[in-house]
Amino acid sequence: MEIMVLKVGGSVLAKLPDSFYKMVVxxxxxxxCQPVIVHGGGPEINxxxxxxxxxxxxxxxxxVTTEEVLDVAQMVMCGSISKTIVGKLQKAGGTAIGLSGIDGSxxxxxxxxxxxxxxxxxQVDKVNTSLLDTVIQYGSIPVISPIGxxxxxxxxxINGDMAAAAVAQALEGKLALISDIPGVMEEIAGKKTVHDQLTKExxxxxxxxGIIYGGMIPKVRSALKGLSGGVKESVILNGLNPEDLKKFIEGKQAGTKVIHNEGVQHV
Incomplete structure (x- = not known):
């Protein structure tokens, strides 16, 4: 079964509906697909x-992470955020196991x-894939906190986007950056359009x-980093419309794919 690493940022987590977790399960x-979740936690840490x-x-x-800041980040991400995500996946009928990057190295x-x-x-130097394989074989969804x-x-x-890209690369899977909008949008001829796919250039x-700005900049750059690191496919998807996840897995158009190739037809 194909691996799908879902990076869920702290700012998006609070907005995700129960239907998102039901779709993942x-x-x-x-x-x-076999979902693997890597989460952030910026707002909660702040x-x-x-x-x-x-x-x-x-x-x-x-x-900038002092030992004091690190203690707080670990408490928030490996504690409250991780357990909240695990709880929501299990409420949706799945089995999930929260892991920090420290667990089993x-x-x-x-x-x-x-x-x-x-x-x-x-930054991630190596991922202990055998530990993730064990969790996956148990029938669970790994939920990873990016403390290494x-x-x-x-x-x-560890930056959550960087951690997610490293996990996707190590598991030879796909990387989906979960957002609260349909993808990369641009106003063309007076109409807001979602780009099907975009190249690095x-x-x-x-x-x-200035068409791509604010919080979308780190998302697209993380998607590119994932590709350059060997991730099969990177995409930005709308977590508020969970059907987009299924569409993408089935090969249908959803969100904005980030690609290396040029000369490909797209919106």
Whole structure:
């Protein structure tokens, strides 16, 4: 069964309907694909840091992670967020197991910035696929929190998009970045249109011209990173319309595919 890694960001999580979780469980039950969820948790981490009066800053979109910030990020992502997702999948009739990247050295990590400017921010060096295979063979949906560990046992905070791309690459699966809009949109001839697919060149051009902006920029760039890392296919899908998940798995048009090839016909 084909692997489908679903990256669900913290900002989207609060908006996802119960039908999203039912669809994820249904895809597994119908043998259409094996879902693997990698989640983020930015807004919840920000809120928790405020409550604990812990200062935090960002450099190029990445959170500078001190040990204190890391403790809070781990508590939020591996605790409340992970268990909420697992609970919703099980309420929808599935079986799910929450894992952090620390468990069984699932996400073996190296520092993203060897100079230490970002603190304990890591990138995935290797994924323990045998652990994921065991969870999948058990009939479960893995729910992964992006906190990793290096060979010495040091913990690292990992960007959720980067973690999802690494997992999809290691499992030789597809990568779906779950959003709250139908895909990459553009107003053409006075009408809002969703692009069926975009190449790297088109994405950079649309970022430069302001057509792709805000939170969509990291999504499209993560989709591209996934492709360059060996992911079979990357797509941006609307989690608020769960049918799009099924359409994509069945090879029908849904969301915006991010592709390497040029000269392909698309909207």
């Amino acid at each position: 249904s895809l597994r039950e119908q043998n259409l 809120e928790a840091l405020k409550q604990f009066n812990v200062e935090t800053e960002f450099i190029d979109g990445l959170r 699932l996400l073996q990590t190296i520092p993203l910035d060897p100079k230490g400017t970002l603190g304990f921010v890591g 560990v290096d060979k010495s046992g040091t913990r690292y905070n 088109e994405i950079e051009e649309k970022i430069a011209s």
